[in-house]
Amino acid sequence: MMQKGTAMTTSRLRDRHAGALLVALAATILTLTGCSGGQAGVVTPMVTADGVQRVKLQYAGGAVEGGVARIAIPAGSTVELVVVSDVADEVHLHGYDRSSFVTAGAGTTLRFVAEVKGVFEVELEQRGDQLAKLEVS
Ligand SMILES: [Cu+2]
Known part of the structure; x- marks a missing residue:
């Protein structure tokens, strides 16, 4: 029962932060792409x-x-x-x-x-x- 409760809390948190995480991830990918491409972009x-x-x-x-x-x-x-x-x-x-x-x-x-x-x-x-x-x- 305790574990179930914990899982629910975690998933709620995940939902709330999913958007921000995706933005952060996209930003990281863009940064990496920019770096590997030198002056490109x-x-x-x-x-x-x-x-x-x-x-x-x-x-x-x-x-x-x-x-x-x-x-x-x-x-x-x-x-x-x-x-x-x-x-x-x-x-x-x-x-x-x-x-x-x-x-x-x-x-x-x-x-x-x-x-x-x-x-x-x-x-x-x-x-x-x-x-x-x-x-x-
Ligand atoms: Cu802003």
Whole structure:
């Protein structure tokens, strides 16, 4: 009886965390793929006349256009992260912990100075869908 109870608790926990685990697993696979592929999948943002690194991501039909890319950002630069989406959600930049709501069929812009180095995920928070990884170095 004790074992049965334990099993049920475990399976409930598993259900609750299955989504997060899958996202983590997918992220790990993407990271590994990125590493083995060297520079493959690393995208350089467009630089505007005033030196802003502009990253534009388009989410439609349940996926980000062009797939989840690593975007190389020089540390210290001003970044404009533009996300256009066909669904309403919240764009979240991890690490910097910046977020902005986007309405369906519209776009939103996160503007920040990339002063912290590292690799940071950009995702649609409510869906848990990853849009890109910003690689600040
Ligand atoms: Cu998030």
